[in-house]
Amino acid sequence: MSSAAHETDVVIIGAGPVGLFAIFECGMLRMRCHVVDALDTAGGQCAALYPEKPIYDIPGHPRIDAADLIDRLVEQAAPFSPVYHLGQQVTALVQDGERFHVETSTGTRITARAVVVAAGVGAFGPNRPPLDGIEAYEGRSVFYMVKRREDMRGKRVVIAGGGDSAVDWALALAGIAASIMVVHRRPKFRAAPEMAARLDQLARDGAIELVVPYQLHALAGAGGMLTGVDVATLDGVVRRLDADVLLPFFGLAMNLGPIAEWGLDLDRSHIAVEPSTCASSVPGIHAVGDIASYPGKLKLILSGFAEAAAAAHAIRGRIFPGEVLHFEYSTTQGVPGLAA
Incomplete structure (x- = not known):
């Protein structure tokens, strides 16, 4: 002291x-x-x-x-x-x-x-998503911030959220990550219009995938390392996304x-x-x-x-x-x- x-x-x-x-x-x-x-x-x-x-x-x-x-x-x-x-x-x-x-x-x-x-x-x-066992993955394959874009190079990245942070990082990691999937509960994003338009264009070009309307449902993996992220619709339809990294951006x-x-x-x-x-x-x-x-x-x-x-x-x-x-x-x- x-x-x-x-x-x-x-x-x-x-x-x-x-x-x-x-x-x-x-x-x-x-x-x-x-x-x-x-x-x-x-x-x-x-x-x-x-x-x-x-x-x-x-x-x-x-x-x-x-x-x-x-x-x-x-x-x-x-x-x-x-x-x-x-x-x-x-x-x-x-x-x-x-x-x-x-x-x-x-x-x-x-x-x-x-x-x-x-x-x-x-x-x-960070506002943590209510996923069972997420603590075991935090800091290893679940991150609430990105300090270096290079850390995501070649990884299968799932981004969850519909605001500026989610959209900005999807744009920033395009061409660096092996794949990017953006999960949001509705098709409309709450980001700045120009950024949202760029996101839509990347999706049309096949550079990223917009996974809508879905929400995070469960994590799959072992030893703190993800292999997949389960997402679900409001009707309960579940889909598995292959993933190395989850970036939840919920404010x-x-x-x-x-x-x-x-x-x-x-x-x-x-x-x-x-x-x-x-x-x-x-x-x-x-x-x-x-x-x-x-x-x-x-x-x-x-x-x-x-x-x-x-x-x-x-x-x-x-x-x-x-x-x-x-x-x-x-x-x-x-x-x-x-x-x-």
Whole structure:
């Protein structure tokens, strides 16, 4: 257990893309940051769930892999010397006047004037399909994330789900896997229209097979290694799919964890904020990214970037009370150094 104690301007909870950009925005306003994340590496879902997945809606990048985006955000934040506390979860947050005392699961203690919650969907884990004995296959031939496309080369892959993740990985693995079968309970997929259209085209070309309308029914194999996946219609018709790998993509189970006990106004397991400042119901605590909720909210990384900027500017008055901000664009001021 660590007993290290630190003092800083801002504690950022969550080292995903929005949390990393919040470091930069705070740094541009001369505010120091400490960052806490339960994962042992920066990047959040981008690093943990789909590092090789291409992202298409980052301004200035027609296409960028998630891992590359994280690398660039870490590089962008580096001039401001953020202190990362990775592999530990915030377990307690206590307000003492104008300051917040944060404690983590490893005993690290941080005192700050403001807190930015950029925890994405909170502590997350996959929604597991209700299949008997699936635990024996997890991590060996059943995976809830793909870190390297090459791991799927030459394998018979069954993908289950009808959302963006299922469709995106079917497209990404086409030409790499020996075969791809996408199981969904209805013909219509809930993915972006362009991606769904590409999926349909690959199916027409014979590059993948759409197994609809079916649902997962049972697993076949031994020693943690699959040989097949049984699927069934709503009428009970069962079909065996030869498979080496099952990728079930049924979303993430969201758990706010200790955040739910901090007295913040919540909106269906999200933190309700004022959209122009991303301020929560507790002065000094702001929320940005997927965990923040307000009318018209768009759950996009670029929206989170804008929220990080808004929160940083709102926090500045708390860190430097009475000091007038002479705002300059980064093109004119450059990247300022922080005072010792």
